[in-house]
Amino acid sequence: MTTNAPLLPKVETSNPLDQADLLMRTRKFSEALALLQQLAEADPQNPAVLHALSDCYSEMGLVSQSLFVLDTLCETWPEDLNARGKAGMIRLSMGDKKAASAAFRKVLEASPMSAPALVALNLVETFAASSPEAARLRQLAGSPDLPQGVRAAVCNAIGQIEDAAGNAATAMRFFAEAKAETPGSYPLAEYDKMVAEQRQAFFPGSFAEARAEGSAQRFAFVTGLPRSGTTLLEAMLGRHPEIGSIGENPGLGQALITARQLVQEDAPLTSHWHWTKHATEADLTALRSMFLQMNVPGALRSRSVIVDKQPQNSFNLGFARMILPDAKFIFMMRHPLDVGLSAFSKDFAEGQAFSKRLEWIGHQIRTVYASLDDYLPKLGNRLRLQSYRALVEQPEQQLRQILDHLDLEWNPACLRPEDYSGAVNTASLVQIREGINTKGLGKWKRYKTELAPLVDALGGWDWIREWEQRDAALCSTKAYKASSTFSSLAASASAPNGALTTNMPEPTILWPSRAGGNLASLRSAPGSASASSASSIGA
Structure with missing residues (x-):
C-alpha cells in the first residue's frame, strides 16, 4: 500500500x-x-x-x-460580542479568571439573556441558586424557542448551581435534562466486539512495526477514562522543560483510520484488526513519519518527550505501539463512581454518547478496563497504571516515578500545575488552576442514591470494591509493577471492546473556532444563545 x-x-x-x-x-x-x-x-x-x-x-x-x-x-x-466571548474563553483557559469574568460580564451588559455568557460566567464563579443570573438561566431553560444544544448547556449550568447548593437530587435532574437534549447513541455491542477482537489479534511480535527513525522526540500517551485526571497529569508534566504537550489530539485515531483505509484498497477488512496482517514495516514507518509531521508542531521539536493526553487513546495503545515502538503509556485510574458522575454532569457537544445514560457510562467503564487488562501484559513496562488518588495525595513520590517511567530527571516545577503556561481547553480548565488538591476524591458519595443505575451497570458493589482494593494497592506500592493487572475484574465483563477508531472530541468551548470537531456547529455570536458548556463536576 x-x-x-x-x-x-x-x-x-x-x-x-x-x-x-x-x-x-x-x-x-x-x-x-x-x-x-x-x-x-x-x-x-x-x-x-x-x-x-x-x-x-x-x-x-x-x-x-x-x-x-x-x-x-x-x-x-x-459590538462584536463573539470576539469578546472568545477572548474571555482564551483568558479563562490561561488561568486569568478576573479578565475572563470581565469579558463575559461585558457581553451580558449588551445581551443580558446571552446563554453562552451566562454559562461561561458560571464556570468562573458558580452562581448562587437565588441569584439573578440563576433566575435568567432558569428562564432560558423554560423557553420553547431555545435550540436543542443551547438548552443542554443551560440545563447543565443549572445542575452545577444546584450541586454547589448541595441539592444532589435536583442537580441530577437537570444533568439528566441536559443529556436528554444531546443527540447520539452508544453502540454497546460494537464496543464488545472490537475489544474481543483486540484480545484475539493484538500480540506484539506477530506483525510488523515501524522503524524508530527520523525523530528526536519520544511520545508519552496519557490515557484513561474521560474525567479521570488526565488534564491534571498533563499540566504537571507540562512544567518539565523537556516535555511538550499536544493536548487532546485526534492524530493517533486519524492515523489509524488512514492505515485501515489504505489496507482496504488491497485487502477487504473482515475485522477491526485484520489490516495488521497486511501492513509492512515500510507502511508503518511511513505512517509514523506522517503522524509525527502532522502532530508535532515546530515549537515542540526541541523537547525530548511529547505528551498526547487524549483519554480514550486507551483503546489505541496497540496501534500506537506499532507505529511508535519507543512510546510510553500512562493509564489514569480514578474511582469509577467519581468518573461516572463527572461524565454525566459534563455537557459534551457531541461524540460522547455513552455519557447520556448512567447505564451506558457503566458499560464504557467496564469496556475500557477490559481493554486495559488485555494490554497490560502485552505492553509490559511500557504501560504504567497511575492512581489518581495517589497522584493528589502523594504528588512528589508519584511524579518521581512517572518521570522515571519516561526516562526523565526529576524537576520540582512539576508540583505546580497551576503555573502551567499553556492554555487548558478541557472541562478541567478551572480546576487545574487551583493546583494539586483532593477535592476530586469521593464526590460520588453525595450522589450514592442517584448513581444506583451506574452501580448496577458496573456489576454491583463487588466490582467496585475490588477496583478500590486494586487502587489501594497502587497507592501503597513504592514502585510500580507492570504485573498489576485487572484480569479478575475483566473476567466478568461482557466481552468488551473499544473502538480503536473512537477518539475523544475536541473540548467543548462556548465561543467556537472554525476548525471542526465539536466546535463546527457552534458558530453563533454569544447574543444568539448558541453554545454548550465546558462545566462539570470533578477534576
Missing part, C-alpha cells in the same frame, strides 16, 4: 476562507495560517478573516497571537 499522505476529504471550493477552513479541519494548520495571513494583509478590515486567523492561531497553540487578534476585533468593532 502507499502511505505518502492521509486520505482527506475532497472539497471543491473557490472561497479562500472555505479553503482555510478545510485546511484546518485536515490539520494543515501551517498552510491555513499562511493563507489567512495573506487574506488579512489584503483585507485587514474583514472581521470574518480575522476571526478565522484567531481560530487558526488558537488551534496551533499560539494563544497569545490568537488573543491579540481577538483584542483587535474588540477594539475595532466593540
